[in-house]
Amino acid sequence: MEQTLSIIKPDAVERGLVEEIKNIFIKNNLKIVNEKKLHINKDEAAEFYKVHQSKPFYEQLCNYLSSGPIFVMVLEGENAILENRKIMGATNPKDAIEGTIRKLYGISIDKNSVHGSDSVENAKKEIKFFF
Ligand code: CDP
Numbered sequence: 064m065e066q067t068l069s070i071i072k073p074d075a076v077e078r079g080l081v082e083e084i085k086n087i088f089i090k091n092n093l094k095i096v097n098e099k100k101l102h103i104n105k106d107e108a109a110e111f112y113k114v115h116q117s118k119p120f121y122e123q124l125c126n127y128l129s130s131g132p133i134f135v136m137v138l139e140g141e142n143a144i145l146e147n148r149k150i151m152g153a154t155n156p157k158d159a160i161e162g163t164i165r166k167l168y169g170i171s172i173d174k175n176s177v178h179g180s181d182s183v184e185n186a187k188k189e190i191k192f193f194f
């Protein structure tokens with residue numbers, strides 16, 4: 064069994080999509096083993112997204128993730144990291160395939176509704192960051 068970190072970002076929390084998105088994970092055999100709603104500050108967002116610090120969108124990304132409440136979950140299942148990435152869809156909702164969370168709910172490349180860990184190492188780090 065593998066664990067991964069999922070975040071429902073401010074745009075989706077604000078639109079009341081938490082339960083709908085949780086149900087998508089559950090239907091796809093990802094068990095929610097830990098969860099919490101919180102509002103992080105910009106310094107915390109900057110720490111979480113440190114891997115992107117050299118990117119042109121870093122500042123905006125940190126402002127955004129700290130702009131409102133987020134809903135954080137630990138998902139568990141077989142190949143949870145990859146499965147979650149499939150269920151989320153492509154970073155840009157425009158490129159995401161039908162049925163994925165980002166296709167269903169994403170507004171734009173920055174307001175793309177969800178975050179998911181991309182590797183075993185990052186999943187461990189990100190789970191530790193929040194729980
Ligand atoms: O979230 P994901 O792993 O799919 O993408 P990423 O490349 O790790 O980028 C992290 C986040 O930065 C994305 O989810 C977007 O919200 C944001 N981003 C952006 O605002 N503009 C870009 N050109 C690329 C990413």
Ligand code: MG
Nearest residue numbers: 178179180181
């Ligand atoms: Mg990423």
